[in-house]
Amino acid sequence: MTLIRRILLRLLTMAITLFGVAVIVFFVIRVVPGNPIAMMLPPGAGEEDIARLKALYGLDKTIPEQFVIWLSGVLQGDFGTSITTRQPVLALVLSRLPATLELSVVALVIAVAIGGTLALTGTRLRGTRSEGAIDVANGMALSVPDFLWGLVLILLFGVLWPVFHISGRVSPSLDLPFVTNFYLFESVLRLRFDIWADLVAHMFMPALALAIPLAAIIAQLLKQSLKETMHLDYVTLSRTKGYGENHVITREALPNAVLPTLTLIGVQFTFLIGGTVIIERLFSYEGLGNMAIDAVINRDLPLIQGIVILFALIFSVVNLVVDLTYAALNPRLRHG
Amino acid sequence: MADGRSQVKRRAGARLWLSATWLGLLVLGAVFAPLIAPQDPLAQDLFGARLPPFWEAGADAAFPLGSDSLGRDVLSRIIHGARIALGVALIAGTLTCLIGSGLGLIAGYFRGWPDMVISRLVDIWMAFPPVLFAILLIAVLGTGLSSIIIAIVVIDWTRFARVIRAEAMSQGAMDYVASAQVAGRKRFSILLAEILPNVLPTIVVLLTLEMGIAVIVEAILSFVNLSISTDQPTWGSMIAEGRLSIHQAWWVLVFPLVTLFLTVLSFSQLGEGLKDHFDPVLR
Numbered sequence: 001m002t003l004i005r006r007i008l009l010r011l012l013t014m015a016i017t018l019f020g021v022a023v024i025v026f027f028v029i030r031v032v033p034g035n036p037i038a039m040m041l042p043p044g045a046g047e048e049d050i051a052r053l054k055a056l057y058g059l060d061k062t063i064p065e066q067f068v069i070w071l072s073g074v075l076q077g078d079f080g081t082s083i084t085t086r087q088p089v090l091a092l093v094l095s096r097l098p099a100t101l102e103l104s105v106v107a108l109v110i111a112v113a114i115g116g117t118l119a120l121t122g123t124r125l126r127g128t129r130s131e132g133a134i135d136v137a138n139g140m141a142l143s144v145p146d147f148l149w150g151l152v153l154i155l156l157f158g159v160l161w162p163v164f165h166i167s168g169r170v171s172p173s174l175d176l177p178f179v180t181n182f183y184l185f186e187s188v189l190r191l192r193f194d195i196w197a198d199l200v201a202h203m204f205m206p207a208l209a210l211a212i213p214l215a216a217i218i219a220q221l222l223k224q225s226l227k228e229t230m231h232l233d234y235v236t237l238s239r240t241k242g243y244g245e246n247h248v249i250t251r252e253a254l255p256n257a258v259l260p261t262l263t264l265i266g267v268q269f270t271f272l273i274g275g276t277v278i279i280e281r282l283f284s285y286e287g288l289g290n291m292a293i294d295a296v297i298n299r300d301l302p303l304i305q306g307i308v309i310l311f312a313l314i315f316s317v318v319n320l321v322v323d324l325t326y327a328a329l330n331p332r333l334r335h336g
Numbered sequence: 337m338a339d340g341r342s343q344v345k346r347r348a349g350a351r352l353w354l355s356a357t358w359l360g361l362l363v364l365g366a367v368f369a370p371l372i373a374p375q376d377p378l379a380q381d382l383f384g385a386r387l388p389p390f391w392e393a394g395a396d397a398a399f400p401l402g403s404d405s406l407g408r409d410v411l412s413r414i415i416h417g418a419r420i421a422l423g424v425a426l427i428a429g430t431l432t433c434l435i436g437s438g439l440g441l442i443a444g445y446f447r448g449w450p451d452m453v454i455s456r457l458v459d460i461w462m463a464f465p466p467v468l469f470a471i472l473l474i475a476v477l478g479t480g481l482s483s484i485i486i487a488i489v490v491i492d493w494t495r496f497a498r499v500i501r502a503e504a505m506s507q508g509a510m511d512y513v514a515s516a517q518v519a520g521r522k523r524f525s526i527l528l529a530e531i532l533p534n535v536l537p538t539i540v541v542l543l544t545l546e547m548g549i550a551v552i553v554e555a556i557l558s559f560v561n562l563s564i565s566t567d568q569p570t571w572g573s574m575i576a577e578g579r580l581s582i583h584q585a586w587w588v589l590v591f592p593l594v595t596l597f598l599t600v601l602s603f604s605q606l607g608e609g610l611k612d613h614f615d616p617v618l619r
Contacts, residue, residue: 144604311465
């Protein structure tokens with residue numbers, strides 16, 4: 001299968017998945033026991049007001065008609081109006097998206113750095129007590145979710161040894177000269193390293209909390225694959241050529257051992273993004289996930305719809321990118 | 337190899353016992369909460385607010401782990417919180433287990449169209465990220481304990497269905513099942529009398545892990561105030577309160593956090609330990 005065909009096929013399945021999500025979201029929201037209109041009405045509204053509001057939101061039509069209207073609106077970027085803030089859902093959601101994307105990517109980088117280091121160190125020290133210690137720490141990190149790691153980090157680095165900020169995205173006193181909401185990215189472009197440092201000091205704790213479970217998974221799988229690769233003949237050969245242990249692990253074994261881990265990182269990255277919902281709440285980080293919880297508390301259904309669909313879109317894009325990266329890296333798929 | 341095996345066994349045994357002991361204490365605490373708890377978990381006393389734990393100066397012996405910003409006893413709230421945590425774990429875990437394992441057994445043993453339908457459903461479910469599912473369900477069902485339990489069951493049944501289906505399938509292909517069929521036994525009785533006992537260890541392991549998940553889900557939802565009303569003591573709501581007063585009274589956060597941490601860790605270690613314990617190679 002050529003790469004082009006693979007891309008087209010994946011785009012098609014992505015469209016089907018997103019359509020499925022849209023259908024589920026639409027119908028789940030429609031079976032809500034509480035009438036959404038009733039929540040929007042001011043006290044003392046009459047029958048006429050209800051009818052007018054229903055017509056405004058298209059609720060006087062049949063369910064399939066409503067779905068077609070809703071879907072065509074969604075495709076044109078019209079996700080409706082938030083019930084609590086009365087602002088367009090799309091604008092609200094897009095204003096929060098950059099914060100969540102930056103947090104997720106930073107967390108991913110941290111997870112790869114920690115997980116990779118642990119796997120390589122563990123392989124280098126295999127058979128020693130230190131390897132056992134790494135395994136035990138890994139097991140702990142795996143069985144405790146990011147929410148609890150977040151709380152532990154708050155205690156350690158917010159209270160006991162307060163070196164990082166534990167709430168917010170940026171210090172409110174700072175004057176932000178940015179035109180986009182990608183603060184971290186833009187602060188580098190504008191060479192405003194004072195703001196960059198403040199952003200990192202805010203982001204590091206939530207990102208680390210998200211990263212710890214993923215780092216443990218990466219460490220476990222990569223170490224396993226490295227161990228298997230180290231027994232292969234070509235690795236023994238390079239050793240007889242006189243290369244040192246570090247060279248053998250990083251230059252010879254690693255390139256062959258890394259592929260399964262890459263696939264896993266892709267799948268796990270979507271879980272990490274899902275984890276931002278609760279971690280953002282925990283660290284009062286102004287992102288999409290924090291907004292999602294407010295939307296659920298206020299039962300702001302249009303906003304929930306928009307957030308869920310946007311998350312589903314992000315997950316699909318991540319899966320697509322992972323799949324294509326894998327295809328590009330795996331020689332069997334590249335030339336097949 | 338004998339040495340390595342006994343070492344693995346010893347380590348598995350230790351974590352089995354440690355986690356079982358902690359969970360056993362917790363169950364006792366939850367069952368006898370009104371007898372054990374030194375104070376009424378809801379009693380407020382603004383003059384006795386933010387009392388430190390017993391080893392610090394200014395502590396009150398009647399409040400061994402201190403009191404929160406409303407003067408409520410932290411220890412008593414943790415003990416009473418165990419009722420909700422373990423209750424959700426038990427109910428949600430059991431229901432998820434029954435539904436998921438049941439469907440998995442049917443799909444894996446009977447094959448054919450039931451398998452087609454169930455496997456397709458599992459695929460669709462797995463494609464939908466659990467967090468989004470949870471947001472949608474809680475938004476629709478509203479807050480409260482029953483919503484949390486429903487959400488856990490609806491989202492997590494696939495964990496059981498997928499694994500048990502595969503196990504039932506491999507058991508179904510074994511000779512003892514074929515000979516039971518030749519002996520003229522009804523298929524349904526074979527499923528219950530032959531297949532079920534053989535997949536039971538896996539079901540027990542999955543159930544233990546699922547209970548840990550249920551505990552953390554309930555804690556997270558009560559942390560963000562989407563669980564039961566705030567006057568009920570839950571570990572999650574205690575952690576949320578502690579998070580707010582962290583610089584004034586660290587103990588309000590630390591003790592429920594440690595309790596939750598140990599509980600989640602115990603459930604997962606118990607599950608992993610049981611997995612090793614049931615593993616015929618290690619046994």
